[in-house]
Amino acid sequence: MIGTWLAVTPNPPQADFSQDNGWIVAGKAVLILICALVSVIIAIWFERKVISRLQQRIGPNVRGPMGLFQLIYDAMKLLLKEDINVSRADKLIYIVAPGISVAASLMVFAVIPVGGQATIPFTDISTPLQLTDFPVAVLYILAVTAVGVYGIVLGGWSSRATYSLLGSVRSTAQIISYELAMGMSLVTVFIMSGSMSTSAIVGAQSKLWYGVMLAPSLFLYIVSMVGETNRLPFDLPEAEGELVGGYMTEYSSMKFAWFFLAEYINMLNVSAVCTTLFLGGWRAPWPLSAIGDGVLNTGYWTVLWFLAKTWLLMFLFVWIRGTVVRFRYDQFMRLGWKGLLPVALCWIVLLTGVRAADQFGLYPLNDWAVPILSWCVVFYMVIWYWPTKEPPSVDEPTTEPTEFDPLADGYPVPPLPGQKLPPSPRQTLAAAVAEVKEEQ
Amino acid sequence: MSVLAAAADSGLVMSTAEQWLFWTVGPIVVLSASALLFAKRAVVTACSVMLTMVGLAVLYVGLGAPFLGVVQVVVYTGAIMMLFVFVLMLVGVDISDSFVETIRGQRWLGTLFGLGLLAVLGGALARATFTQVIGVEAVSDGNNPGAIANLLFSDYAFTLEVTGCLLIIAAMGAVVLTHRVRLTKKLTQADMAAVKVREGMRLTPPPAPGNYARHNAADVPALDAAGKIIEDSVPDVLRMRGQVHTLRGVAQDLLPAEVAPVDAAPVDVVVDVVVDVVVEAAAAEPPPPADASAEAAPAEVAPVDVAPVEEGDTP
Structure with missing residues (x-):
């Protein structure tokens, strides 16, 4: 029998926008904009607080309660700084680039379902807590993200500086490499849900979250989302130690602030997408969802769960930043092309095979087949990539002991393994004395 | 109708x-x-x-x-x-583009195919x-991707397969054409260190560029103890492009306007002049002595192209 969760036909969007009028749409758009900007400010404070706890510091604590106003000072400092334009820059592109980044990052939340269906207070109008949705909403997110990267790339190029250019070249390579893995992890969700619309995907997770059902995809997505947002350990385009500031080296004041803003909104974006696609979106986690016949899955409660999950992922971002050091460029590329991509491809082929076997009636599946399969894959991956402790190599002299040259290649050097030390003067003397005594 | x-x-x-x-x-x-x-x-x-x-x-x-x-x-x-x-x-x-035809009759073929495309x-x-x-x-019946998928995997399945083959062949071709057999052993970090020792090259990183608070930039060479320029301190790229700031330019910036151009003077003299000016300025300052060094520095800020560095929270 075809399992009940698996029986999916191509799903149209589930959110019901029939009662929305122009005012409601405009109101939602403005609300998204305000919430995004406020969230960025909170995110910066959150990051500084959490990272300082991770580093056994206190963090900002002077301005306002718990240092909350510190971010206002920070923002003002940034905005009031002198705005320097590089005279050799390609003016138009140099100024437009940060704008592209910010605009693209703000557009993603248009299709994110922040909550389920809710009634607007003081009216009878019931509307989904989501600006819009259409059959290819998730692809739209990928498209907008792709355009946003042009801000980074063009910004670095137009500055006409070595470090900036290196930063943007790294950024292009990074995006091309990691968008593949990210796209493939999303494809598995499309295969299972039969839809690319965000509200339909959230709807399809009413029984089991895709993060549990398609665990390998969740892991692939989390790694590639850190890569996509240029965060540590993958912040190669702006690596301070190597490239000063990478693509934003030549940017100052407001234009720099725009890049900064775009980066933090992008963090929120990928967290929200992860929540929507893998962590059940606005649905309450299991024990809570059973309370009162699912009352916590209705109305404005749903916003709470969505925000909780999103900020949990934001915490993950900060945690990773505070824990892992930056990758070297070749290590990063190897991870993307030789690690994530083959795993993603194999996983898709496996899942498609299972899905097709079920759909064409060759081997009907139980509801638990896919989750069990996916955790087997995770288990196998862990075993495969588990770092093995190599036995300590025994330095056996492979050849005859060679003569030790204390000034090899012109430098004073210690003896290497297998090199025979010349007898020390004291030993020589002792041997001679012993010989003389014996004779006597 | x-x-x-x-x-x-x-x-x-x-x-x-x-x-x-x-x-x-x-x-x-x-x-x-x-x-x-x-x-x-x-x-x-x-x-x-x-x-x-x-x-x-x-x-x-x-x-x-x-x-x-x-x-x-x-x-x-x-x-x-x-x-x-x-x-x-x-x-x-x-x-700039090169207009040399690498394939014979390329233009005629191009025109022909262009006309075909036009048709x-x-x-x-x-x-x-x-x-x-x-x-x-x-x-599409309200489900645009679904309708396209139905068409692609029924009527156009063969076309899709052929296109897929074509793309894979192209990718394989690119891999084969750009593949290069490694003839020598790949040098590891340890190997390169050994080479450096053997060849008597510099073992440490090159000295950092920049001198004085005003010219802490990548294109200004560092000075050694004798006041000589250390060429290695400026990145190779800038040196090859000829974008290195000279010490004379630096000195001219530091000196008061009425002092003659230092272009002609030898390096040691320039350094002496700069040191004299700075020392005199420091000596001429009235107390308190704690502020003397700060005020001895030139008042105006040089327009240096460096992005503001965040304190501790740069992403």
């Missing part, structure tokens, strides 16, 4: 909003597409292609084909143009204009 009247009957004329969209986006697309021909810089060309793609995507979405529009941006703008930009940046951006496009345009249209909504 004329085509237009039929279209009007089935509700397929453009609404006002659609017309607004078309007449706003259309000219942008055409202009940016012509920038492709006329722009001088390769990166500007790439940007205009990107703008064209996004504009076309907007039009597709407006015409009720969201899948096509979005995939256009994901694939062409996001991946293919990004690769182009990557290559342009790596190769260098302002290399195909004309045919498509004619088909769209002179036949009965039913609209995207009628065929």
